[in-house]
Amino acid sequence: xxxxxxxxxxxxxxxxxxxxxxxxxxxxxxxxxxxxxxxxxxxxxxxxxxxxxxxxxxxxxxxxxxxxxxxxxxxxxxxxxxxxxxxxxxxxxxxxxxxxxxxxxxxxxxxxxxxxxxxxxxxxxxxxxxxxxxxxxxxxxxxxxxxxxxxxxxxxxxxxxxxxxxxxxxxxxxxxxxxxxxxxxxxxxxxxxxxxxxxxxxxxxxxxxxxxxxxxxxxxx
Amino acid sequence: xxxxxxxxxxxxxxxxxxxxxxxxxxxxxxxxxxxxxxxxxxxxxxxxxxxxxxxxxxxxxxxxxxxxxxxxxxxxxxxxxxxxxxxxxxxxxxxxxxxxxxxxxxxxxxxxxxxxxxxxxxxxxxxxxxxxxxxxxxxxxxxxxxxxxxxxxxxxxxxxxxxxxxxxxxxxxxxxxxxxxxxxxxxxxxxxxxxxxxxxxxxxxxxxxxxxxxxxxxxxx
DNA sequence: GCCTAGGTCCCGTGT
DNA sequence: ACACGGGGCCTAGGC
Numbered sequence: 426x427x428x429x430x431x432x433x434x435x436x437x438x439x440x441x442x443x444x445x446x447x448x449x450x451x452x453x454x455x456x457x458x459x460x461x462x463x464x465x466x467x468x469x470x471x472x473x474x475x476x477x478x479x480x481x482x483x484x485x486x487x488x489x490x491x492x493x494x495x496x497x498x499x500x501x502x503x504x505x506x507x508x509x510x511x512x513x514x515x516x517x518x519x520x521x522x523x524x525x526x527x528x529x530x531x532x533x534x535x536x537x538x539x540x541x542x543x544x545x546x547x548x549x550x551x552x553x554x555x556x557x558x559x560x561x562x563x564x565x566x567x568x569x570x571x572x573x574x575x576x577x578x579x580x581x582x583x584x585x586x587x588x589x590x591x592x593x594x595x596x597x598x599x600x601x602x603x604x605x606x607x608x609x610x611x612x613x614x615x616x617x618x619x620x621x622x623x624x625x626x627x628x629x630x631x632x633x634x635x636x637x638x639x640x641x642x643x644x645x646x
Numbered sequence: 647x648x649x650x651x652x653x654x655x656x657x658x659x660x661x662x663x664x665x666x667x668x669x670x671x672x673x674x675x676x677x678x679x680x681x682x683x684x685x686x687x688x689x690x691x692x693x694x695x696x697x698x699x700x701x702x703x704x705x706x707x708x709x710x711x712x713x714x715x716x717x718x719x720x721x722x723x724x725x726x727x728x729x730x731x732x733x734x735x736x737x738x739x740x741x742x743x744x745x746x747x748x749x750x751x752x753x754x755x756x757x758x759x760x761x762x763x764x765x766x767x768x769x770x771x772x773x774x775x776x777x778x779x780x781x782x783x784x785x786x787x788x789x790x791x792x793x794x795x796x797x798x799x800x801x802x803x804x805x806x807x808x809x810x811x812x813x814x815x816x817x818x819x820x821x822x823x824x825x826x827x828x829x830x831x832x833x834x835x836x837x838x839x840x841x842x843x844x845x846x847x848x849x850x851x852x853x854x855x856x857x858x859x860x861x862x863x864x865x866x867x
Numbered sequence: 868g869c870c871t872a873g874g875t876c877c878c879g880t881g882t
Numbered sequence: 883a884c885a886c887g888g889g890g891c892c893t894a895g896g897c
Contacts, residue, residue, distance in 0.1 A: 426672060426686040428649065430733050440890040441745030449735040451647060453672070457687040465647040465735040466678040468697045469877060472741050476689040476892075497890075508733065512651050514670040514686040520693050524662035526873065555801060555835055556871075576661075576874090580885090584805060588839070614885080661875040690892060697877075718875075747888070777886090797888085806887090833870080 426512045427454040432505040435462055435473045439497030445472055447504060454481075456514075460490050460499060475499045524631060530559055530574050532634040533607060537562050537572070539634055540607055540627045544570060553592045556585070569593070569602035578608030578626065583618045590624075647733045648675040653726040656683055656694045660718030666693050668725060675702075677735075681711050681720060696720045745852065751780055751795045753855040754828060758783050758793070760855055761828055761848045765791060774813045777806070790814070790823040799829030799847065804839045811845075 429452040435445040445462070450472070453461040458477030475490050475497065482489045488501040530549070537544040537560060544562040551561035551571075560572035571593060573586040586604045593602045604624040606615070611626050619626050632638040650673035656666040666683065671693070674682040679698030696711050696718065703710045709722040751770070758765040758781060765783040772782035772792075781793035792814055794807040807825045814823045825845040827836070832847050840847050853859040 428672070430735070437890070441743055443741055443743045443890075445741050446739035448738045449733075450738075451649070451674070451733070451735075453684065455684075455686055455689070457689060459687075459689040461684075461690065463674065463676075463682075464738050465676055465733075466680075466738065467878095468676070468678060468680040469682065469692070469695055470891090471690065474690055474890085477687075508731070510729070512670075512672070512686075512729065514651070514672075517669045517671075517685050517687065518667035520664055520666050522662055522664045522875090525875090554838055581802075588801070612885090658875070664875075691876090695875080697875095743890085745890090802887090835871085 426456060426514055428452070428508070428510050428512065429454070429503075429506060430508040431503050432507070433462075434502045434504070436500040436502075437473050437498070438500075439492075439495065443473065447502075449507065452501065460501075462501070473499060524576075526574060526576050529576065529607075529609065529629065529631065529634075532631070533572070533574060533629065534560060536634065539629060540572065540605055553589050555588050555592055558589050558593070564603075569599045570605055571602055572605045572607055575606070575608040578606050578611035578615045578628075580612070580615050580618050582606055582608070583615050583622065583624060586624060587622055647677060647735055649673070649729070649731050649733065650675070650724075650727060651729040652724050653728070654683075655723045655725070657721045657723075658694050658719070659721075660713075660716065664694065668723075670728065673722065681722075683722070694720060747795060747797050750797065750828075750830070750850070750852065750855075753852070754793070754795060754850065755781060757855065760850060761793065761826055774810050776809045776813055779810050779814070785824075790820045791826055792823055793826045793828055796827070796829040799827050799832035799836045799849075801833070801836050801839050803827055803829070804836050804843065804845060807845060808843055 431452060432447060432449050434447040437443040451463040458479040460475045461471040462473045463471050478493055480491045486503045490499040533539060534546055534549050537546050543565045547561045547563055549560055550557040558571045559574040562570045562572060564570055571589055573582055575582045583606060586606055590602060590604050593599050605627055606619055606624055607627045607629055611628055616626050633640050653668060653670050655668040658664040672684040679700040681696045682692040683694045684692050699714055701712045707724045711720040754760060755767055755770050758767050764786045768782045768784055770781055771778040779792045780795040783791045783793060785791055792810055794803055796803045804827060807827055811823060811825050815821050826848055827840055827845055828848045828850050832849055837847050
């Protein structure tokens with residue numbers, strides 16, 4: 426990894442055109458070819474960047490970075506280099522995440538009745554014309570139930586499930602299909618919209634699903 | 647800006663749980679309190695991070711970073727510090743962009759007939775109760791046409807235009823208002839949903855709109 | 868290779 | 883303060 430602190434001006438041209446006026450920035454040149462230009466403020470995002478793999482040319486005081494198979498170009502005009510160091514970082518190791526939507530979906534697929542009613546899983550990722558339903562289940566009466574799973578339940582999730590239900594119910598055999606929105610937390614506005622569309626909301630807890638904790642006494646809805 | 651290169655292990659706990667095993671990383675501590683942990687590969691995104699403002703404590707060899715009003719916590723255990731420098735970056739300047747959705751809207755407002763039918767602009771940003779329609783036009787027959795403009799046309803854009811049309815058509819004078827989705831590219835699922843709602847799709851090209859290139863022989867739909 | 872959906876999305880804007 | 887929408891979104895997974 427090469428770290429440059431330099432007074433520079435940057436121009437990006439590709440999906441859009443952008444100019445970054447001259448100032449002191451941090452330039453990060455990674456082993457995989459990615460280039461990031463960071464400011465001392467502005468948080469998480471680089472001001473300009475190019476993801477690897479890239480081709481790099483040094484034409485005098487101008488660094489030109491190009492993508493392999495696109496017209497994207499990053500031009501860095503170096504006016505004054507304040508620091509320029511190369512660091513060998515050795516081998517790395519990947520980030521391990523837990524608690525994303527995928528984990529929730531796996532746990533609910535294994536025990537769909539955690540949604541607060543007796544359900545049997547029929548299929549995960551059931552395809553419709555407008556996208557896949559997370560879980561398709563059947564209830565005690567043999568009626569279909571479509572489950573949409575989110576980490577956070579928003580109005581948008583209700584809209585999504587509504588779209589799915591519209592297409593699913595076109596099949597006469599599934600005309601009575603119900604909808605359930607499952608999430609670790611559900612926004613009040615989403616609950617209101619779901620109720621108006623007769624979609625049931627179920628807040629689920631990762632620790633409970635894993636049997637690490639007892640379920641709350643009160644369930645949603 | 648403080649730049650640390652160090653062998654370290656990082657744990658994030660908050661919206662999810664994540665562990666980053668011990669290895670050499672670049673730590674960026676910005677003036678606004680943001681903390682970024684970057685790898686020598688993996689491109690644009692930091693492996694772990696916290697956006698400012700934050701509170702930071704140094705407990706022995708452990709750096710604990712917390713958000714002001716959330717339970718988010720970042721724990722950085724420093725095993726070996728290879729480099730630790732502070733850089734004064736002085737004043738900065740903002741990025742200037744060109745070619746985003748707003749630019750497309752300006753060009754289409756100037757020549758709405760680029761949408762593939764004879765149209766006359768009545769108003770940009772026509773207000774409805776649920777938000778502004780990008781362009782309100784009239785066609786040859788004097789019928790109203792509401793145009794939603796995106797850089798990329800998705801299902802979400804179709805939903806948005808559908809909401810607008812619902813409110814617009816409540817006015818008897820505009821009960822026959824048609825909808826057009828205009829974008830530089832439109833997703834197949836969005837086309838399917840648009841067709842089911844009798845919304846026309848029009849793919850437009852920035853270069854053509856600017857008169858830099860001839861229009862294609864074939865138009866959408 | 869393209870396309871779709873998720874993200875600790877981030878980040879501005881408006882209410 | 884919180885919801886909404888755009889982003890050069892980025893990035894992983896499916897086909």
